[in-house]
Amino acid sequence: MSASDFLSAVRSRRTIYSLSKEIQVSEERIQEIVREAVKHTPSAFNSQSARVLVLFGEQHDKLWDLTTEILRAIVPADKFESTGQRMGGFRAGYGTILYFEDQAAVEALQAQFPSYAERFPTWSQQSSGMLQYVIWTALELEGLGASLQHYNPLIDEKVRAEWGIPETWQLIAQMPFGHPTAPPGDKEFKPLEERIKVSP
Amino acid sequence: MSASDFLSAVRSRRTIYSLSKEIQVSEERIQEIVREAVKHTPSAFNSQSARVLVLFGEQHDKLWDLTTEILRAIVPADKFESTGQRMGGFRAGYGTILYFEDQAAVEALQAQFPSYAERFPTWSQQSSGMLQYVIWTALELEGLGASLQHYNPLIDEKVRAEWGIPETWQLIAQMPFGHPTAPPGDKEFKPLEERIKVSP
Numbered sequence: 223m224s225a226s227d228f229l230s231a232v233r234s235r236r237t238i239y240s241l242s243k244e245i246q247v248s249e250e251r252i253q254e255i256v257r258e259a260v261k262h263t264p265s266a267f268n269s270q271s272a273r274v275l276v277l278f279g280e281q282h283d284k285l286w287d288l289t290t291e292i293l294r295a296i297v298p299a300d301k302f303e304s305t306g307q308r309m310g311g312f313r314a315g316y317g318t319i320l321y322f323e324d325q326a327a328v329e330a331l332q333a334q335f336p337s338y339a340e341r342f343p344t345w346s347q348q349s350s351g352m353l354q355y356v357i358w359t360a361l362e363l364e365g366l367g368a369s370l371q372h373y374n375p376l377i378d379e380k381v382r383a384e385w386g387i388p389e390t391w392q393l394i395a396q397m398p399f400g401h402p403t404a405p406p407g408d409k410e411f412k413p414l415e416e417r418i419k420v421s422p
Numbered sequence: 423m424s425a426s427d428f429l430s431a432v433r434s435r436r437t438i439y440s441l442s443k444e445i446q447v448s449e450e451r452i453q454e455i456v457r458e459a460v461k462h463t464p465s466a467f468n469s470q471s472a473r474v475l476v477l478f479g480e481q482h483d484k485l486w487d488l489t490t491e492i493l494r495a496i497v498p499a500d501k502f503e504s505t506g507q508r509m510g511g512f513r514a515g516y517g518t519i520l521y522f523e524d525q526a527a528v529e530a531l532q533a534q535f536p537s538y539a540e541r542f543p544t545w546s547q548q549s550s551g552m553l554q555y556v557i558w559t560a561l562e563l564e565g566l567g568a569s570l571q572h573y574n575p576l577i578d579e580k581v582r583a584e585w586g587i588p589e590t591w592q593l594i595a596q597m598p599f600g601h602p603t604a605p606p607g608d609k610e611f612k613p614l615e616e617r618i619k620v621s622p
Contacts, residue, residue: 351548
């Protein structure tokens with residue numbers, strides 16, 4: 223693959239909110255993408271701190287049902303309509319990938335390399351971002367649509383109980399995906415000359 | 423491009439320490455990669471907080487010279503040899519890409535969306551990780567070698583003064599790159615069944 227093909231994939235990865243369950247990709251293929259991404263995405267000192275929970279079908283529905291119930295308890299009733307619609311949109315997808323960072327792995331690095339102790343939590347977040355990006359882009363190349371959501375830490379306790387998540391796994395993000403039923407929205411771009419400097 | 427080609431690029435992106443200045447890629451092409459990556463890598467609420475400084479040739483050499491001098495002042499003299507060799511290895515490359523996050527963009531989000539104020543710095547770090555990853559992988563596909571270094575915050579002040587970096591740009595990482603003169607080292611992998619859970 224050329225860098226140009228890669229950059230074309232970078233351009234076509236977008237936030238897709240409009241999803242259905244009618245996907246054309248097998249669960250096995252999605253799991254293979256997740257395995258390859260988790261295995262090969264870099265981490266500080268090769269600490270491999272990323273953890274992932276993949277939910278398909280009814281388990282996916284259950285995640286968005288429990289998130290809806292948690293939000294219903296805290297969002298004012300007269301403002302819940304749009305929240306409920308947003309939840310319904312995610313639930314309309316086929317599955318969700320949940321991203322965690324294992325704090326036991328981060329703390330092991332801190333104990334082993336005390337002079338970098340303050341840095342490891344930050345590098346762990348950067349590495350999680352890389353993994354989210356890799357899976358997002360690969361799903362898009364398989365014809366799926368996805369977005370990145372952050373209902374942590376509101377849902378952490380319920381997720382932990384429901385899917386037996388170890389205490390040390392910290393929830394970072396949720397990525398609902400499915401068959402895209404509408405194109406992405408418009409996106410505005412700041413001038414690149416304000417964002418990039420070059421010194422030849 | 424297929425997801426399989428993309429995952430092949432994901433597998434081949436590795437840390438390359440052994441670099442020379444004999445690159446087969448133009449500075450224009452490298453700048454194009456940086457522009458496309460900065461433009462299309464996602465950020466929280468499309469805040470586009472990432473900033474990049476690209477150093478080629480003598481400017482690249484200057485970065486590693488000033489980093490060496492800063493380290494010489496703090497690393498014990500009898501332990502400086504390996505540090506000096508590491509610095510020489512980075513300097514032997516052709517260029518360096520420096521990654522920043524503009525805290526003015528992060529603070530603007532915090533002011534606009536106070537209920538997420540605590541989250542934006544973390545999401546900014548995740549987005550920076552995504553950008554580092556995109557450029558790293560694209561450089562590798564162009565036949566270059568690169569690695570990710572973190573001499574911030576030690577070098578922040580000198581970098582700011584030398585290249586006129588705005589006060590609000592926070593340095594996150596440095597990516598020296600060049601022509602790869604040796605293959606990557608071995609890499610160990612934890613069992614994936616300890617890192618991934620699937621609930622069908």
